[in-house]
Amino acid sequence: MSVKERKERERAERHRLIIEAARELAEAEGWDAVTTRRLADRVEYSQPVLYSHFNGKDAIVAAVAIEGIGELAVELRRARTSRRAPKAALRALADAYLGFARNRPALYEAMFVRPTDIPFGTADSPAALREAFGEFLAVLEPVARDRDPETLAEVFWSALHGLAVLTRADRLRTSHHKARLDLLIDSLG
Known part of the structure; x- marks a missing residue:
């Protein structure tokens, strides 16, 4: 060497x-x-x-976020491919996303809550981010019908993010977690 x-x-x-x-x-x-x-x-x-x-703390947080997004992409892929039926795959992906947010709160915060200069939704987005978003697209394409898959993926991701953040902040009734997810999945499938 x-x-x-x-x-x-x-x-x-x-x-x-x-x-x-x-x-x-x-x-x-x-x-x-x-x-x-x-x-x-x-x-x-x-x-x-x-x-x-x-270049400082923000750059460190961004590096942590990108690494975490890569880990999330792997978990989403594993969840999505673990189920054959489209609705079951949607639920598995949703459960994986929310579990990731719950089990790694500081990492999730770096990825999707703290301000960052990571480009989202552009050609300059990091590969890990494109891969994670690709899992949303892949799970939604079978149920998209005449809806734009990317917009549908953004809405689904936004809903899951809202559930993750509001749950962590104890703003939602814990006894209704399953009902909320059922409603979300039913509205997409």
């Missing part, structure tokens, strides 16, 4: 450590606790080293 390859591998490892530390700290204490100083202490590198990888 050349010196250049070794340095690139070490840089990639530092990059991964910074993202991992940010995720862990955010899940434990919230995003307000994530500072470059605390991250530098956690990964045992100086703040200038952190800044050689990221």
Whole structure:
């Protein structure tokens, strides 16, 4: 292995450590606790080293978000392909999305709640985001009929996001979770 390859591998490892530390700290204490100083202490590198990888906290949060969106895409694909019937696939995808949001609240916040400069819905969107949205399209195409699949996917995603955020904030009756999802799935299928 050349010196250049070794340095690139070490840089990639530092990059991964910074993202991992940010995720862990955010899940434990919230995003307000994530500072470059605390991250530098956690990964045992100086703040200038952190800044050689990221332009600041917002860039770190964006990297965490993109990584999380990639993980969500995998879970959505697994859920969608686990069911053959269109309505069952819709429900499985919805359950996977809401479970992801519930089980990884700080990660979900980085992905879809905190302000970010990640381009959504454009040709410049990261591949992970296009893949996740592609899972929404794939599950909705069989039930789209004469509706635009992309708009339908945006509406379905928006509804799931609203349910995720309102549930986390204890704004919805927990006893009606299944009824809300049934209503959403029935309105699409």
